[in-house]
Amino acid sequence: MADIEEHTRRLAAESLSSDDPTGWFERLYAQAERGETAVPWDRGAPHQLLAEWSAGLRGEGRRALVVGCGYGADAEHLAGLGFRTDAFDVSATAVDGARRRFPGSPVHYAVADLLEPPGERAGAYDLVVESLTVQSLPDTLRGQAIAAVRRFVAPGGTLLVIASARGEGPVEGPPWPLTRAEVESFSGEDLQAARIEAIPAEADPAVVRWRAEFRRSDRPASSTS
Numbered sequence: 630m631a632d633i634e635e636h637t638r639r640l641a642a643e644s645l646s647s648d649d650p651t652g653w654f655e656r657l658y659a660q661a662e663r664g665e666t667a668v669p670w671d672r673g674a675p676h677q678l679l680a681e682w683s684a685g686l687r688g689e690g691r692r693a694l695v696v697g698c699g700y701g702a703d704a705e706h707l708a709g710l711g712f713r714t715d716a717f718d719v720s721a722t723a724v725d726g727a728r729r730r731f732p733g734s735p736v737h738y739a740v741a742d743l744l745e746p747p748g749e750r751a752g753a754y755d756l757v758v759e760s761l762t763v764q765s766l767p768d769t770l771r772g773q774a775i776a777a778v779r780r781f782v783a784p785g786g787t788l789l790v791i792a793s794a795r796g797e798g799p800v801e802g803p804p805w806p807l808t809r810a811e812v813e814s815f816s817g818e819d820l821q822a823a824r825i826e827a828i829p830a831e832a833d834p835a836v837v838r839w840r841a842e843f844r845r846s847d848r849p850a851s852s853t854s
């Protein structure tokens with residue numbers, strides 16, 4: 630696995646140095662497709678922190694969006710809870726892979742760039758899940774990515790953010806784990822933090838993950854009454 634992570638970092642570094650900060654995702658998924666490497670975050674299952682958070686949740690009659698969906702395990706989980714689920718990723722090969730893994734899935738998968746989000750998705754979702762995508766983008770794009778995630782949440786809706794927590798010392802990313810201040814910065818406009826948890830990983834308590842929940846008020850920010 631160390632080799633896979635090193636290879637991933639090398640791909641990312643090449644991409645960043647040619648001013649193409651997201652190009653490496655497609656290259657990595659395409660190489661994995663050809664059997665030349667593996668995708669380090671491919672768990673083949675929904676993220677544990679999402680699965681625990683959503684236990685008992687019913688999504689019927691509500692819309693969910695998964696940002697940077699990869700091979701789709703989180704999106705399928707939400708669809709299984711009854712949400713009408715959309716999911717997108719900047720990598721066409723990842724999206725093809727998700728469709729192939731889950732034939733007949735009710736999830737609507739699309740290729741799209743979080744940094745150029747389609748306008749029709751703004752304010753459209755009762756639940757938005759962002760898991761590990763913002764931390765895979767360099768610092769220079771964080772603010773833009775976070776603002777784009779925030780805009781998807783409908784009035785009265787919820788945003789769930791899952792990320793690694795930045796520890797002491799320098800970081801050689803990707804990923805570039807998030808500081809508490811970065812997690813808090815998902816709030817804004819009329820989206821407010823409801824709960825921010827720092828959760829040690831079971832396998833290694835020195836590794837801490839953020840699970841943060843934000844809610845948008847029922848009324849648009851521009852409302853005066």
Ligand SMILES: C[S@@+](CC[C@H](N)C(=O)[O-])C[C@H]1O[C@@H](n2cnc3c(N)ncnc32)[C@H](O)[C@@H]1O
Nearest residue numbers: 654697699718719720742743744760761762765
């Ligand atoms: C670290 S992976 C996490 C994948 C998935 N969310 C998970 O938890 O397993 C980050 C994902 O975000 C996608 N991604 C990165 N930048 C993106 C962007 N600007 N727009 C859409 N997807 C993006 C990548 O292709 C990749 O699938």
